[in-house]
Amino acid sequence: QVSESYKPLVVYIPDPEIWFERAVPLAQRRxxxxxxxxxxxxxxxAVVLIASRSNDDPEFERRSKLVNTILSDFSMQAKSCSKWRNHxxxxxxxxxLFVNTVNIYPPQDEKSFEEWKQRLEHDKTIYASRKSIQRIQKVLELHNLECQSLPILNTLELYLPLARIEKAVGWALNHYLSSCSASPSIDNGKLSIPLQSLERALAMLKAQDGRKVPATPTKGLNLTTVAEDEYEKALISSVIPSGEIGVLFTDVGALEDVKKALxxxxxxxxQRPELFKRGNLTKPCRGVLLFGPPGTGKTLLAKAVATEAGANxxxxxxxxxxxxxxxDAEKLTKALFSLAKKLSPTVVFVDEVDSLLGARGGSSEHEVTRRVKNEFMAAWDGLRTKDDERIIVLAATNRPFDLDDAVIRRLPRRILIDLPQASSRVKILGAILSKxxxxxxxxxxxLAKMTEGxxxxxxxxxxxxxxxxxxxEFLGKESEQGICINGETVQSMLRPITLDDFRQSMTQVxxxxxxxxxxxxELRHWNEQYGEGGSRKKRNFGFMI
Structure with missing residues (x-):
């Protein structure tokens, strides 16, 4: 039922075939x-229902004409006689159910096609800006605020999820209350924030993004339109655009040799694929393995690599x-690499790779697990892969000796991330304690000497x-004196951190x-056999004696 107050109404249903398959059991579809x-x-x-489907099958147009013919035959039947009874x-x-079919094709000539793409990207940008305005309006209403000039606020080229909007509204409110000389403007019980305060808050967000990410983030990236089928859409939550990672090599203390190798x-x-197109020997590496004990920065390095490279x-x-x-597991695996190709350049990071691509042939291995491993390796480095695809698989593990031999072959560069030495611990502590x-x-x-291991x-x-x-200690003094100090003055009253604080804390951590x-x-022994770097000298290990 559609209420008259909602008319005129347009109901848009993308790919109804997908939810028809999932939501309606086979026996009840008729x-x-x-x-x-x-x-x-x-x-x-005034109610219109519109459905859409995407298909690049060359036979799709012929089938669409056939469907239109069938629909015409159906429409000629009496409504009292169900068209599905003998079908x-x-x-x-x-x-x-949708009796009118319209096929939409992009322009054929190159110039028109480029103009069409530019117009499409422009429309996407305008749509994203309008959605951002709607989210800002909801946040303002939630906090009993309003902005009369909100519709003309410029939100182009800004990524504004709810968390960032909350932050921007807070900044705008603080700016307005601290700068207004008279009483704040209140209309219908709501505090009215001027447009200038919101513009200043969005400018601060832009400046913050500029400090975090040196590489230009992907503009106009709409993951929901890039993903074509349900399996690619299921992987969208695992995709982090380069502009949203926010981890740089400067955030990783020490590991200078590893950074240089990466x-x-x-x-x-x-970044420079043209340097590797000549000959066969300079083709880029398709896989890199970071292995080492827990907590040495393997995942952090992977995030920094994606940010520095400007890759998804x-x-x-x-x-x-x-x-x-x-x-479905094999289809998800295939969709992983098809989505990575569309988002190229892409870094596919497999954390704890031993749990996914461990050695095959064990007594406890399930048939499904083996098929997933085979599909993963075929999509990674199989017959259908191309040398010019800018996709790097970056894997991390604490147990490299549990990996399958075929996986080790596909990871030709294996870098040990060992426990830091004293000089490296100085750099790590400098990065942690810089602020x-x-x-x-x-x-x-x-302090670095005290924290050996x-x-x-x-x-x-x-x-x-x-x-x-x-x-x-500050809270203890407050409790003894029976007072409670609030505000910005608290930070100035806290004493600095001393070396003795670290000595006392070492009893806890x-x-x-x-x-x-x-x-x-075991890690060092595996590194001598399969790894690289300066740890290839023969040593005697306790478990080998």
Whole structure:
């Protein structure tokens, strides 16, 4: 039923065949079509239903004409006689409810096609801007605020999810209240924010984006339109555009040799593909493995690589391409690489790759797991892959010795991310504590010597525990004096972090991996056999004696 207050009304249904297959059981599809048709006939007034489907099949046009002929035959039948009674119902019958078919094709000549694409991108930008205005309006209403000139606010080329809009509205409110000399303007019980305050807040968001990301983010990237089928759409949540990662190589302390290797192996082929087109020996590497103990910065390095290269980042685990439906896992795996091609340049990051591409042939291996591994490797480096595709698979694991031999072959560059030495720990601590209030003459070298065996993650956890000690002491003094101090003055009253804070915190946060542990010896032994770098010298390990 459609209320008169909602008319005129346009109902848009993209790809109805998909929800028809999922929502309606096979045995009930005939009854469903009959009931929907009967109810559509009862709708009167200015109501239009529009469905759409995408198809690049050359036979699609011929079938569309055939469908129109069938629809014409159906429409000539009496409404009292159901057209579905003597008809075998299939998925495409859902389109028979829409009696008018219009085929839309892009222009054939190159000049018109370019103008058509530019117009399409322009329309997408305008639509995204209008959606942003609607979201801002909702946030303002939620906080009992309003802006009379909101419709003319310029939100072009700005990514504005609700979280960023909340931040921008807060900045605009603070700016208005701090700058207005008279009483704030209130209309119908709502505080009215001027357009200038919102424009200033959006300018601050733009400036913040400019500081975070040096590479130009992908403009006009609409993932919902890039993904064609349901399997690619299921992977959209795993895609992070380059402009939204916000991690740079400067955020990763130490690991200078690893950064240099990733610059040559991954970033340069993605940014300068023309350098690698001549000959066969300079073709870019298709896979890189980062292995090492937990907490040494493997995932952080992968994010920094995608940001520095200006590439889209697809992060997957075994759960990303798993499904309870038979055969869907292989289709999701195939859709992963087809989506990566459309978003090229792309970094496909496989975290804990041993859980997804472990050695085949084990007694506990399931048939589905084996098929997923085979499909993944075929799509990665199979007959249909092309050398000019700018897709890099970046894998990370703590257990490289559990990987399948075929996977190791497809990861020709294997880099050990070991526990940091004292000089590396100084750089890591410098990156972690760069914005903290430290005591004068804080000895970073002494702290690095104290934290022998700590990984980068351990050092961050230790720094967090040390930073809490001045806060704990301040709260204790407040409790003794029976007072509570609020406002900006609190930060100035907290004492600086001292080296003794770290000594005391080491009783709470210790190293998560021992330098001479069995797992570390196994990693170093595997690195001597398959890895690269400066750790190829023969050593005696405890588990080999």
């Amino acid at each position: 009854v469903f079509l009959e009931q929907v048709e009967e109810r559509l006939d009862k709708i009167s007034g 075998t119902v299939n998925l495409e019958d859902i389109y028979h 610059q040559e192996l991954v970033i340069l082929p993605l 980042f697809i992060s997957i685990t075994s759960s990303t391409i798993s499904s309870k439906w038979f055969g 903290e209030n430290l005591e004068a003459n804080f000895d970073m070298i002494e 700590y990984s980068g993650s351990d050092l961050k956890n230790l720094s967090i525990a040390a930073a809490y000690r001045p806060i704990r 210790c190293a998560s991996v021992a330098f001479d542990a069995l797992s570390m010896n």
